[in-house]
Amino acid sequence: MHLGIDLDQGPLWLIEIKLLKIRANPKAGHLMTSLAACAGPEASSCQHGRSANGCDDCKVRLFSVCGALASSELDELDRISQVRTFAPKATLFEQDALAGSVFNVTEGVVRLCKSLPDGRRQIVGFALAGDFLGLALMDRYSVAAEAVTEVRACRFTRSAFLAYVDDRPHLLRRLHEFAGHELSLAQDQMLLLGRKTAEEKVAAFLLNLQARYGRIGTTSVNVPLPMSRQDIADYLGLAIETVSRTLTKLVRKKALVIVPDGVRLLSVTALEQLAA
Amino acid sequence: MHLGIDLDQGPLWLIEIKLLKIRANPKAGHLMTSLAACAGPEASSCQHGRSANGCDDCKVRLFSVCGALASSELDELDRISQVRTFAPKATLFEQDALAGSVFNVTEGVVRLCKSLPDGRRQIVGFALAGDFLGLALMDRYSVAAEAVTEVRACRFTRSAFLAYVDDRPHLLRRLHEFAGHELSLAQDQMLLLGRKTAEEKVAAFLLNLQARYGRIGTTSVNVPLPMSRQDIADYLGLAIETVSRTLTKLVRKKALVIVPDGVRLLSVTALEQLAA
DNA sequence: CGAACCGTTGATAGTATTCAAACCTTGTGG
DNA sequence: CCACAAGGTTTGAATACTATCAACGGTTCG
Numbered sequence: 257m258h259l260g261i262d263l264d265q266g267p268l269w270l271i272e273i274k275l276l277k278i279r280a281n282p283k284a285g286h287l288m289t290s291l292a293a294c295a296g297p298e299a300s301s302c303q304h305g306r307s308a309n310g311c312d313d314c315k316v317r318l319f320s321v322c323g324a325l326a327s328s329e330l331d332e333l334d335r336i337s338q339v340r341t342f343a344p345k346a347t348l349f350e351q352d353a354l355a356g357s358v359f360n361v362t363e364g365v366v367r368l369c370k371s372l373p374d375g376r377r378q379i380v381g382f383a384l385a386g387d388f389l390g391l392a393l394m395d396r397y398s399v400a401a402e403a404v405t406e407v408r409a410c411r412f413t414r415s416a417f418l419a420y421v422d423d424r425p426h427l428l429r430r431l432h433e434f435a436g437h438e439l440s441l442a443q444d445q446m447l448l449l450g451r452k453t454a455e456e457k458v459a460a461f462l463l464n465l466q467a468r469y470g471r472i473g474t475t476s477v478n479v480p481l482p483m484s485r486q487d488i489a490d491y492l493g494l495a496i497e498t499v500s501r502t503l504t505k506l507v508r509k510k511a512l513v514i515v516p517d518g519v520r521l522l523s524v525t526a527l528e529q530l531a532a
Numbered sequence: 533m534h535l536g537i538d539l540d541q542g543p544l545w546l547i548e549i550k551l552l553k554i555r556a557n558p559k560a561g562h563l564m565t566s567l568a569a570c571a572g573p574e575a576s577s578c579q580h581g582r583s584a585n586g587c588d589d590c591k592v593r594l595f596s597v598c599g600a601l602a603s604s605e606l607d608e609l610d611r612i613s614q615v616r617t618f619a620p621k622a623t624l625f626e627q628d629a630l631a632g633s634v635f636n637v638t639e640g641v642v643r644l645c646k647s648l649p650d651g652r653r654q655i656v657g658f659a660l661a662g663d664f665l666g667l668a669l670m671d672r673y674s675v676a677a678e679a680v681t682e683v684r685a686c687r688f689t690r691s692a693f694l695a696y697v698d699d700r701p702h703l704l705r706r707l708h709e710f711a712g713h714e715l716s717l718a719q720d721q722m723l724l725l726g727r728k729t730a731e732e733k734v735a736a737f738l739l740n741l742q743a744r745y746g747r748i749g750t751t752s753v754n755v756p757l758p759m760s761r762q763d764i765a766d767y768l769g770l771a772i773e774t775v776s777r778t779l780t781k782l783v784r785k786k787a788l789v790i791v792p793d794g795v796r797l798l799s800v801t802a803l804e805q806l807a808a
Numbered sequence: 809c810g811a812a813c814c815g816t817t818g819a820t821a822g823t824a825t826t827c828a829a830a831c832c833t834t835g836t837g838g
Numbered sequence: 839c840c841a842c843a844a845g846g847t848t849t850g851a852a853t854a855c856t857a858t859c860a861a862c863g864g865t866t867c868g
Contacts, residue, residue, distance in 0.1 A: 370723045372808055378723040392712025398719055425701040432704060435711045436668025442718035443674055447646045447654040449725035450769025454856070485815060493726025495857050500816055532648055730824065761847065771825050776848055 310334035316362050316386040319472060324430035336416040341408050348389065348401035348409070355397050358390030358417050364407035365482050368399040369490070379491040381441070382465075382483065385472050391435050393418065405482045449493045452532060457492040458502045459531040462512070462519060480518040506530070586610035592638050592662040595748060600706035612692040617684050624665065624677035624685070631673050634666030634693050640683035641758045644675040645766070655767040657717070658741075658759065661748050667711050669694065681758045725769045728808060733768040734778040735807040738788070738795060756794040782806070 311330040317323055366383040389401055421428050448457055466479045489496040506512050511526045512519045587606040642659040665677055697704050724733055742755045765772040782788050787802045788795045
């Protein structure tokens with residue numbers, strides 16, 4: 257066995273699994289959550305968000321809305337943007353509040369929540385690196401956005417961003433493409449919420465997350481779960497206990513193992529069948 | 533009591549309700565389904581869709597995406613569009629098919645469905661007059677569209693429409709606004725599907741539909757339900773029996789009465805409380 | 809060390825589904 | 839005109855899946 261080389265195979269975890277319940281190597285846990293945003297094996301040198309050079313060497317640009325912009329246009333985008341960081345549980349914006357800003361997530365995970373007066377909560381999505389918040393450009397936020405992990409994001413005032421977009425139809429076009437994609441994901445989620453069983457929901461959730469990580473970084477059978485079980489439950493329309501029970505059921509079926517801060521998928525094909 | 537004058541109060545139904553189970557006047561039923569698209573009392577002279585004059589006197593233009601266009605632009609829109617009608621249960625397009633066309637519904641009701649391999653179905657939305665199908669402008673349809681009632685729609689080939697849009701950023705802007713609204717509705721629906729009880733789902737559905745009818749025609753406590761109970765069930769993530777039972781429960785609570793082809797809301801405030 | 813939080817597991821309850829049958833409406837054909 | 843078939847709706851009884859309530863184990867942090 258080769259140690260510390262193949263990130264994708266997560267050897268540190270393998271060791272932990274075999275040693276049974278030995279305290280997790282904290283570095284391993286960190287590596288897993290980092291996977292969401294980092295591509296390639298040199299995780300230590302991974303720097304997301306804008307550096308001193310601004311958007312030019314932004315790691316998320318190519319798969320984000322900014323990918324529609326020419327290098328010359330990025331300079332002005334730089335000028336109207338500011339990098340902001342949010343601690344876990346911090347609020348980026350609240351449901352129904354006036355939309356003063358829009359954000360482009362460059363690092364970390366954000367949950368998008370809707371709540372009922374009595375406290376019931378539905379998470380309508382998780383935003384990862386490259387995702388744009390406030391895509392609809394509406395004057396009020398329809399959801400709340402809360403940092404799950406430490407989050408880094410480019411912030412624009414909505415008015416400045418609108419002015420910027422108005423001069424650039426190709427960017428609007430790109431925004432619209434992203435909105436269309438979001439809408440399609442929302443429809444998939446409606447199918448999941450309305451018609452799938454708990455097991456199908458959890459399996460589909462894990463596969464989905466894996467695919468999303470793959471699009472922004474390394475494809476791996478290690479799927480970090482930076483969000484809490486309660487978050488997952490509120491995303492899938494389940495009770496927290498049902499999420500927990502279903503995960504252990506999937507473990508018994510040998511479809512996955514639970515590792516610190518996430519899961520390792522043992523049989524993607526089994527999960528795909530379970531996900532319906 | 534005044535007969536045949538006040539459409540909004542639906543006097544014909546009142547009579548029927550009081551006579552208890554007397555066979556419904558077929559005209560009354562027809563009036564109700566027409567309410568979805570007709571504003572004002574002269575339902576008989578109501579003509580939706582493009583007439584010989586094209587888009588200019590289209591009844592849905594002002595609250596549809598076309599509302600962003602100047603009169604001069606409508607001429608060219610006319611040229612690339614064709615009016616099409618669909619019989620109930622006809623398919624406008626199928627899930628995952630190449631998106632060859634986009635549609636603007638001018639009359640009738642369309643259901644947007646997603647299905648699982650085993651037949652389970654989720655309706656992700658009902659399109660009414662003024663709604664645009666294919667808003668996302670993606671190259672494949674993410675849902676199937678099926679006529680619930682007789683449907684009239686303006687059809688555009690996707691390529692022609694894309695070319696038309698490319699020359700008109702203000703139309704793209706309007707399309708994006710509509711997409712943002714759709715996304716917001718989808719998020720509301722996720723909250724409903726994931727976190728609401730059967731009673732809350734049904735109450736919210738009826739109030740929502742009433743509000744939508746109000747936006748495109750006459751606000752009325754009469755809410756036509758042209759779709760089947762199965763359709764409602766598949767929209768709300770319930771079994772057909774649960775929808776039926778919940779409706780009769782709402783009748784027992786005196787929140788509404790069931791009339792041919794729809795319901796009449798007796799207490800909107802009661803329903804609003806039940807909808808959470 | 810204890811409090812707080814998160815996750816897991818067990819027992820129980822409840823809501824919605826499933827299965828089944830009856831009812832109603834509509835359309836067809838004798 | 840009535841009988842009958844077909845499709846949709848409603849109602850009833852039993853089941854099942856998931857939620858709720860409760861307790862416990864593990865980790866973190868002061």
